[in-house]
Amino acid sequence: xxxEEQLGAILAKDFAxxxxxxxxxxxxxxxxxxxxxxxxxxxxxxxxxVNEVITVLEDTHYRPGMGVERYVGFMIKGVHHFCETNGIDxxxxxxxxxxxxxxxxxxxxxxxxxxxxDGIARRFVKETEIxxxxxxxxxxxxxxx
Numbered sequence: 001x002x003x004e005e006q007l008g009a010i011l012a013k014d015f016a017x018x019x020x021x022x023x024x025x026x027x028x029x030x031x032x033x034x035x036x037x038x039x040x041x042x043x044x045x046x047x048x049x050v051n052e053v054i055t056v057l058e059d060t061h062y063r064p065g066m067g068v069e070r071y072v073g074f075m076i077k078g079v080h081h082f083c084e085t086n087g088i089d090x091x092x093x094x095x096x097x098x099x100x101x102x103x104x105x106x107x108x109x110x111x112x113x114x115x116x117x118d119g120i121a122r123r124f125v126k127e128t129e130i131x132x133x134x135x136x137x138x139x140x141x142x143x144x145x
Contacts, residue, residue, distance in 0.1 A: 025038075025139065025140045026137050027125060027130050027138050027139075027140050028138075029134075029135060031134055031135045034081070035075050035076060035077045036076045037074075038096070038124050040124050041059065041073075043072060044060035045073070046058045046059075051112075051113060053082055053107075054113060054121075056073075056074050057071065057072050057075065058070055059071075074120060076103070080132060082102070083099065083132070093129035093130060093131050094129060096129070097126065097127065097128070100121055104117050104118075125140055126140075
């Protein structure tokens with residue numbers, strides 16, 4: 001099964017029984033990639049790697065004046081290794097904001113990391129927790145514009 005088919009199956013399973021309102025902003029842990037992906041809008045996505053841990057997700061078709069946000073999510077790569085290195089316990093649910101705090105501390109001189117975390121990522125996840133076992137999806141709330 002292709003990765004996108006696996007993700008579709010995971011999302012279908014997680015949201016089974018809920019009202020079918022289409023796309024829902026979510027955070028997903030992908031075990032095979034050891035990555036957390038947060039996506040708040042259903043659109044074509046361009047991934048721009050900021051450093052070895054953080055990637056920002058942008059609307060591929062964004063144009064100024066469209067009335068939508070340019071940034072639609074982010075990824076945290078190598079989550080288990082990063083958490084272990086930074087003393088974050090992954091035995092239970094982990095707050096994504098806690099991982100973002102550790103990323104910011106690990107790369108203090110990188111202004112682009114600070115911009116992505118404080119200017120983009122935090123408002124998408126707030127108190128969202130995710131379990132870093134298997135592959136799972138949890139809803140996130142997008143801050144109102």
